[in-house]
Amino acid sequence: MFTGIIQAVGEIAALEPRGGDVRLRVRTGKLDLADVRLGDSIAVNGVCLTAVELPGDGFWADVSGETLAHTTLGSFRTGRHVNLEKALTPTTRLGGHLVSGHVDGVGEVLERRRDARSERFRIEAPKPLARYIAHKGSICVDGVSLTVNAVDGNVFDLNIVPHTLAETTLDGWQKGVKVNLEVDLIARYLERLLLGEAAAESGGGISMDFLRAHGFSRE
Secondary structure (H helix, E strand, O other): OOOOOOEOOOOOOOEEEEOOOOEEEEOOOOOOOOOOOOOOOEEEEEEEEEEEEEEOOOOEEEHHHHHHHOOOHHHOOOOEEEEEEEOOOOOOOOOOEEEOOOOOEEEEEEEEEOOOEEEEEEEEEOOOHHHOOOOOOOOEEEEEEEEEEEEEOEEEEEEEEEHHHHOOOOOHOOOOOOEEEEEHHHHHHHHHHHHHHHHOOOOOOOHHHHHHHHHOOOO
16 A cells, blocks of 8 residues: 655666566665565556565566556656655555555546646546546546546546655656556445445446436436
């Protein structure tokens, strides 16, 4: 588990194809690795990876075909800067929100504009994720815990303050950039809980018929 509060910006140092998947080396910059052991988790742009080697200036991790297909890691090249966060401990300050490091989908930056000292971004999420994104709710974008400022369908707005721009890779975002999205953990479990016994049925999910049958809609 993570908090979405970025601890350092690292760099992709190497990418080695390994029979359909990839072994990835990350230089971790100012990230303190003194308490990191083999098998520990580190989030890279919001993707939970396991350290399999610790060469001193960073770590190596194996990236599965599943992860390459469903996150932005499949498009990474050497030299790319990435957001890094070590897994939380029982004494970690929860400055962001609970983040699992399991990416739900890839979004796209539609717009960037100046707003006083901040930057405003509009991001398009995959349509199936829209129901989990709420005004003033939390969302994790490239590993950063952020507050949703507005929602219009599957497009949401973010206001990024100068500190976040300076301490993460977000200042490099421009129109067309792809980003990893993880929706709020509570929203996902709440949807499953609302299904009740229907959750055990194959293909079960919340639909308008489900909502009408349970008194949540009068349409």
